[in-house]
Amino acid sequence: MNKWKVAFFILAGTILFAIAALLYLATSPVQQEPLQQQVEAEGNVLTVQTTAQEFEAIAKQYLGAAMNKTPLPVEIEVEDKIYLYSELTIFSIDVPIKMDFDPIVDNGNIRLKQTAVHVGKLNIQPQTVLKLMNDAIDFPNWITVRPNDEEIFVDLSRINIASGSRVRAKEIDLANDNILLEIIVPADAK
Secondary structure, three states, X not given: OOHHHHHHHHHHHHHHHHHHHHHHHHHOOOOOOOOOOOOOOOOEEEEEEEOHHHHHHHHHHHHHHHOOOOOOOOEEEEOOOEEEEEEEEEOOEEEEEEEEEEEEEEOOEEEEEXXXXXXXXXXXXXXXXXXXXXXXXXXXXXXXXXXXHOEXXXXXXXXOOHHXXXXXEEXXXXXXXXXXXXXXEOOOOO
């Protein structure tokens, strides 16, 4: 056989193997981190009512501060659902990603349950997109991406706001533009 034919088949086999390995790594199940123990806060409780627009501004501020003022690789919009926008680089091509989430209040924290994913014109599993996003973005310790459950867990009890105060979600009703949060201000020790 001609040496060029051999070289061609070796190159073609290497490329096919690389593509197969990449697909396997992108679609293989991920071992999820267990959720951390919730930080219990005691003190005086202040209930705050806010709108989706104000909640979006607060979320962007705390996420930006937690990620050390680097440009956020994820854009957040809060409307009738919570939308996350990002870009995924595949073979030097930026592919836009849009993920739709329904927020669920869970013991004062927020579970963002994924309802839809849009990756350009590609048909990619939601678990795969969350896995790739988790691998590519260094989220703060109060955000846990759970690809197998198709959700993002936001542990509000781990967000430290002014003077050691903590925050809890009480109700998130995006359809009626009503969000209730509780701010727990530590009582003075006497």
